[in-house]
Amino acid sequence: MITITLAGEGRTWQLAGPGGVELCVENLREAQPAEMALLPHLPAFAGRVVIPHTGGSPLVPAVIAALNPAAIVEIVELDQHDARLLREKLSTLRNVRVLCAADAGPVDSSRQSGVLLVDERLDRLLAFDFIERLDHILPAGSPVLAMMPKKRAPDFSRKLEEHLLKRRMLPTGKGIVVMQGVSGGAPAVWTPREHVFDASTPTEKIQLVTRPGVFAHARPDSGGLALAESFQLEVGAAKLCGDLPESWQGFAAPTENKGSLRILELGCGCGLVGLLLAARLKGDTEFVLVDSNARAVECALRGVELNGFAKIKIENSDVFQPETGAFDVVLGNPPYFAQRRIADYFIEVAAHALRPGGTLWLVSKHGDEIERLASAHHFQVETRHRRGYDISVCRK
Template identity: 25%
Template sequence: MKTPVPLSRRKVPPELIAAVRGPVVVLMGSPSEVGNLLEQLKLPDALCLQLDLHQARMLKADLEARGVTARVEVVKDFWDMHHGQATLLTFSQMGGERELKIDLVDQGFHSISPGGRIVVWCPTVDDSLFPGLLKRFFGKTHAHTRRQDLVLWAVRQDGDDRPRRRHELNFHARVGQNPSQNFICRPGVFSYGKMDDGSRALAEIARVEPGDRVLDLGCGHGTLGVFAGITTGPKGHIVFTDSNARALGLAELNAHAAGLTNFTTVLAADNADLEPLGANSFDVVLANPPYFAAGSIAVRFVEQAANMLKPGGRFYLVTRQPDAAGEVMATLFPTFDAIMNRGYTVLLVDKQMELRPIPMDESALEQGEEIEDPIEEIVGSDEIIPKRGTRGTRFRKRDNRKGIGMKSRSPRPTRRDGTSHDR
């Protein structure tokens, strides 16, 4: 199947232009899609809403480069602003999170008055979601099919005052000896409906002590920071940071639900956003970067951790793509370690961790062969994880009862001996 031409490179259909009435509000969309649309519409003072601060800044730069005047704002919910009889414009992106698209249409419906409308530009004629969504929330829906794309639009009718409905899920999670905690998650935030395995892998490794000042980079809905906050106690402090405004709102909601009062939230997309927190001011930095950015966000988190940690502070980053982050850690930290847990690599800086030498087969190391160990059962768990590595590197398993919430630590199995970077 031929890949459709991106909407960012297409001419705006005349049917879409004809459907626009009144003020224009653009809901999400990539910076290039929104820029292309507004450049061709030539409408003054459109409002563009984004969930993510990084995306919003990229959109501002794109609009400035095109000479387009528009207002760009970051929101956690689209219905937080009422737009009267405006036209909401959005895009049916290839792929993307289905639940977020449903939430976008639902919140869009409640953000306009009767007579307001929504217009959706679809890159293919066979979109399987938005035609039904618009009919479900708005009733009568107009569809204009073209050779390569589809334009849908619908108007909110008088008397349709259905109540708002939150699209969210609750889940329970427990780490170490902490009590189980309830978390609320919503579409548009990573790991919808569960504590992801990467966060759990990190939480089982990280050492957080009472009284610690902890920075949770890319906090998502806040699982890592909440468990860290329970451990730090009233004398400690947690700072949740994320570029996603909805994620930050959920972290605050979940922290309050867990009984935490010793925390703050910071909307941050780059190093400058963290400067007000103070350099070298944190005992612990936790980071679970997203994997879709090919390591670029992980690299930024490493740089931020190096700047924010106190001398002797502890840093833990979980990833399935350790190469890029490891290269940067090798330049910013004198030594660091790596532990395999739950199929993830946890890169860490922790001077109090006890390391044990791990014998290597030097001949296999020279030939770059893979070395395998027999499978071993984790103490205190039914889970079995094979120990294996390449280039002579062996990651040992650990007792997964330890981690955030444990005040004292027994020696942990670790990486290869005598190295500061795992290549």
């Protein structure tokens, strides 16, 4: 039996590995049936093994690393939060590297194999992107192992057939399909599936850039537009050039030593809200846009460049820690799938980041819940409505 000890808390799992090897995995919170079905079919690995997506689970990379101590397992996650949690969980395995990047790569002959883990939630275009990228960065003839749910296999199998040579399907059962092959089917030029589109409010129009895995892909998000339009209505037609317009009630004018208004957007995605407001609030307004997704930050930077904006700083972080009272306004469009968790995080950051009298603006479908969370942090909350969304204006 081979024992694999992960960091942190969790259960002990007795699992079957390749070649009948028994595995004892300690401190693992959960083992998905698809992962357990894959483990007996893992081949031997050498050199650097690239895994461009794990679905947040450390099990498969941990087993590969433990059974192949001479190999280096290189995990590339799009999101800083996912990468940080995996890095902590896999810290007991010295031959695992966890990176956060917009793309796996660049092309490197030391990478000798790849593993693609398609789960139930992985976006179709993002999975296609991972397949294409693996084929591009691996030397021709490198082994590739791909796992996918059986119900998604027809779609992904066709894509894998375009990029993998010497393919064969493994008889795994358990509701999953595993395909083995070697790289070498891709065209010489790789494209990032970048999409440029227009976004507009009644007063402004900008261009944005997105890619698979970035919110919102190839279209302006209606919630983000509702937030930007509500904020623009509050500001009114005046431009900010050192003084705030009278129509912007509740905001104090910048002090003499401050010199400019500072706006922070949390979870900026491709930059929809922040860049629409930057187009409107010309002058001395300074913007800081933050997102945990490395690809989103890359797209937002492209949007800044495309629209010729200045005084916009963009950071890739999932634990952004601004100075106390550093901002006049905080904006956020928390993802709905996370329920209250990320909205609560945005409120906590805003409570620290805003100066007295500053305002947090959040867009959601559940303004009553936002009001309850913000009130717990001593915000005074007013809820407005636009495009079917609740706009929570929370004054510190």
